[in-house]
Amino acid sequence: MKSISELFQRFRQYVMAFLLLVEILFFAVLSEYFLTPENLLNITLQTSLIAIVSVGMTMVIITAGIDISVGSVIAFVGVITAGFLKFNMPVYFSIFLAIVAGLFVGLLLGYFNGFFITKFKMAPFIITLVAMSILRGLAYIMPKFFGFEEGRPIWGLPDEFLWLGSGRILMIPFPTILMFLIFIVAYIVLNHTKFGRYIYAIGGNLEASRLAGIKTDKILIYVYMINGLLTALSGILLASRLSSGQPNAGLAYELQVIAAVAIGGASLLGGKGSIVGTFIGAMFIGVLRNGLNLVGVSSYYQEVILGLVILAAVLLDQIKVKD
Amino acid sequence: MLLLRMSQITKKYPGVTALDNVDFELERGEVHVLIGENGAGKSTLMKVLSGAEVKNSGKIFLEDKEVSISNPIDAQKLGIVMIYQELNLVPQLSVGENIFLGREPKKKNGLIDWNKLYDESIKYLSKLSSDINPKKKVETLSVAEQQIVEVAKALSYNAKIIIMDEPTAALTTKEVAELFKVIKWLKSQNIGIIYISHRMEEIYEVGDRITILRDGKFVHCCKLNEITREEIIHKMVGRELDKEFPKKFFQKGREILRVENLSRKGVIDNISFSLYQGELLGFSGLVGAGRTELARLIFGADKKSSGKIYLEGKEVEINSPADAIKNGIALLTEDRNKQGLILDMSIAQNVTLSNLAGIMKGLFIDKKKEKDVVTEYSNDLNIRTPSIYQITRNLSGGNRQKVVLARWLFTNSKVVIFDEPTRGIDVGAKYEIYNLINNLLEKGIAVIMISSELPELLGMCDKIAVMHQGKIKGFLDHKDATQEKIMILATGGTI
Numbered sequence: 001m002k003s004i005s006e007l008f009q010r011f012r013q014y015v016m017a018f019l020l021l022v023e024i025l026f027f028a029v030l031s032e033y034f035l036t037p038e039n040l041l042n043i044t045l046q047t048s049l050i051a052i053v054s055v056g057m058t059m060v061i062i063t064a065g066i067d068i069s070v071g072s073v074i075a076f077v078g079v080i081t082a083g084f085l086k087f088n089m090p091v092y093f094s095i096f097l098a099i100v101a102g103l104f105v106g107l108l109l110g111y112f113n114g115f116f117i118t119k120f121k122m123a124p125f126i127i128t129l130v131a132m133s134i135l136r137g138l139a140y141i142m143p144k145f146f147g148f149e150e151g152r153p154i155w156g157l158p159d160e161f162l163w164l165g166s167g168r169i170l171m172i173p174f175p176t177i178l179m180f181l182i183f184i185v186a187y188i189v190l191n192h193t194k195f196g197r198y199i200y201a202i203g204g205n206l207e208a209s210r211l212a213g214i215k216t217d218k219i220l221i222y223v224y225m226i227n228g229l230l231t232a233l234s235g236i237l238l239a240s241r242l243s244s245g246q247p248n249a250g251l252a253y254e255l256q257v258i259a260a261v262a263i264g265g266a267s268l269l270g271g272k273g274s275i276v277g278t279f280i281g282a283m284f285i286g287v288l289r290n291g292l293n294l295v296g297v298s299s300y301y302q303e304v305i306l307g308l309v310i311l312a313a314v315l316l317d318q319i320k321v322k323d
Numbered sequence: 324m325l326l327l328r329m330s331q332i333t334k335k336y337p338g339v340t341a342l343d344n345v346d347f348e349l350e351r352g353e354v355h356v357l358i359g360e361n362g363a364g365k366s367t368l369m370k371v372l373s374g375a376e377v378k379n380s381g382k383i384f385l386e387d388k389e390v391s392i393s394n395p396i397d398a399q400k401l402g403i404v405m406i407y408q409e410l411n412l413v414p415q416l417s418v419g420e421n422i423f424l425g426r427e428p429k430k431k432n433g434l435i436d437w438n439k440l441y442d443e444s445i446k447y448l449s450k451l452s453s454d455i456n457p458k459k460k461v462e463t464l465s466v467a468e469q470q471i472v473e474v475a476k477a478l479s480y481n482a483k484i485i486i487m488d489e490p491t492a493a494l495t496t497k498e499v500a501e502l503f504k505v506i507k508w509l510k511s512q513n514i515g516i517i518y519i520s521h522r523m524e525e526i527y528e529v530g531d532r533i534t535i536l537r538d539g540k541f542v543h544c545c546k547l548n549e550i551t552r553e554e555i556i557h558k559m560v561g562r563e564l565d566k567e568f569p570k571k572f573f574q575k576g577r578e579i580l581r582v583e584n585l586s587r588k589g590v591i592d593n594i595s596f597s598l599y600q601g602e603l604l605g606f607s608g609l610v611g612a613g614r615t616e617l618a619r620l621i622f623g624a625d626k627k628s629s630g631k632i633y634l635e636g637k638e639v640e641i642n643s644p645a646d647a648i649k650n651g652i653a654l655l656t657e658d659r660n661k662q663g664l665i666l667d668m669s670i671a672q673n674v675t676l677s678n679l680a681g682i683m684k685g686l687f688i689d690k691k692k693e694k695d696v697v698t699e700y701s702n703d704l705n706i707r708t709p710s711i712y713q714i715t716r717n718l719s720g721g722n723r724q725k726v727v728l729a730r731w732l733f734t735n736s737k738v739v740i741f742d743e744p745t746r747g748i749d750v751g752a753k754y755e756i757y758n759l760i761n762n763l764l765e766k767g768i769a770v771i772m773i774s775s776e777l778p779e780l781l782g783m784c785d786k787i788a789v790m791h792q793g794k795i796k797g798f799l800d801h802k803d804a805t806q807e808k809i810m811i812l813a814t815g816g817t818i
Contacts, residue, residue, distance in 0.1 A: 188687075192687045192688055192690075193686060193687060193688065194679045194680075194683065194688065197672065197676070197679060197688065200665075200668065200672075201665050201668065201672075201676055204665035204666070204667050204668055205661070205664070205665045205666065207661065207662055208661065208662050208663055208664060208665055209665065209676075210624075210643075210644060211622075211624060211644050211654065211656060211662055211663070212644070212648075212676045212677045212730070213643075213644050213645040213647075213648040213649075213677045213734075214645070214676070214677075215643070215645055271665070271667050271668075272667065
């Protein structure tokens, strides 16, 4: 027998999945193009970049943290990766190097966030706000060091690199495949490994976790590093899709990512959240945007509607079940 | 005319009678000491008087007129002010702002009249012969100065009765002397003072009369020059021990834990002791004596400043709870909810949290094994729950304690430290916990039990260490230990 609140959490997931289905049917009725395989794949492609980051963000939020620097990390990593691609080297070698550099930078930035949060007891919101500001600035400055003008995109990337963002395997876009793989791995990590168990424990009660022998600082730093890594991956894919390293890429991404996690049922107070929920949350947003575009609702109205959807999802969490 | 008379005060909480027809009285210009063990009802009685708690029955007379006090504002209006042990000031505000918090003098235009506020503050402070600058932030003051501010605040309310709860607990000897001067002046102003303290020396120095409470009941009231220290202690603790403790004696094995000169600046002072297989060592002492802090040092939850810890004869370096657990030390904290359990996780997840390695199959948690392990512990310890997947928030205090204990059994602990193991647990569950401790001892595990309940220590422990101000004042064997001896040591005396 499960406890009532656990049942409610599961129930919430069914509700969200059902609402996603209703949403899909709704747009299917309004637009005959909506339900075509091509459009559905298109939705997963469009959503993949945000969805990948939301996996890392789910872990961060379960630990009762937050990372609002992800949009800036996407831009910064995109610029670095594009910069490395401009080095005069054999093309596959330079692609390899650029990807490794981009991912490494993401890990490092995550490490810094985690380091300041654990060693200096800084509020995650504040330290990642700092990172958000610094990295956005650096993203504009960096092109200078790769022979481009400050503040301008690094463009003219090799065609082989562009495959990452728009290539397909058996008709399915590569970012979509990556996204599904990452969700599956994250699901296993959160539900079936020690590390996952520790993440929930730390978010539920940091001090009790430490007194239970968990090396809480280490785990928290790892969580921010994973988030940095996934954000960097998203940044690389975005650079590939834009075929350039854009300093203004990923603006306000953090809001969409946090929205996906919140719609997915994670609690910003920590201890609660699930990968399946986040997947549904990300897809809900993706379907909404795609569908509204198809039926011709302007992007201004889309923002309002998205806000209302988040409100509704969070209200769902306020239905208190008395145990 | 009596200043205050409390008559037949009764206060009941669910399942407990905290005050049972208690009488108390106070004259003008008198310092009346209120004394009793932890849980005897002193705090509750004072909370009733200051409006923090509402009595179930009984009457309160102020200057022979019956008054009704149902909240702190009523009490304030009547001139009854309580100064809590953890002072109730706002650290970020100035001294003057604190004194007049919520009733700042206003100018005609509705803005705060700062000049008047600070002038009045100086007036009250100078009555207490204090030259604290009223514009200073409270957080920059010493504890002694903050107390003066509290007293000044009380004066500004035209206090007739000031209640002081362990006012000297955090003061130096010199500061205590200063405080006593202030108390003398308050007496000369015909203010009545109710003084709660455990320190025998100062009780005799500052007090006129004493009232002793025990188990929520009035025991005795007399002038302090008519009663000896021993008589006070006897009356405080004088209840018979009954058979509520399933004490068993086990063969004392080899030494498991040895602590040498362990210190943490300002908290723990040079503590040494040994602990043997199958031994139950109790730690007694008043609140603030450093018992919990000692447990946290041994467990690596806080950093020691010096000293050594040996396990089975080998010196071990313990810098974190993880190190302690690796070495077979376990701590069941006083506050199970904040420092023990992850309340929103299930029983199963809480039990295996410290030894997930014990249920891994390769990289993954073996949930089948987790279920088997936890089910076994749940049956052994008799955790009452419909399912081991129940979240621990839904369990009673006793069952929560058992979940934490199960966690430490699963880590193969050699030394288990219980901090207030039966606090907040009902009588039946207490007995179960004692039996579980016996089971640990029988297995050769060494147990430390910190407790504020003397009967529990006397009834269960092989040896009792008594702490006072961060030091061990003495060890008492099971057969010679008495409540009186413990109280003498715990209040800083020697036997």
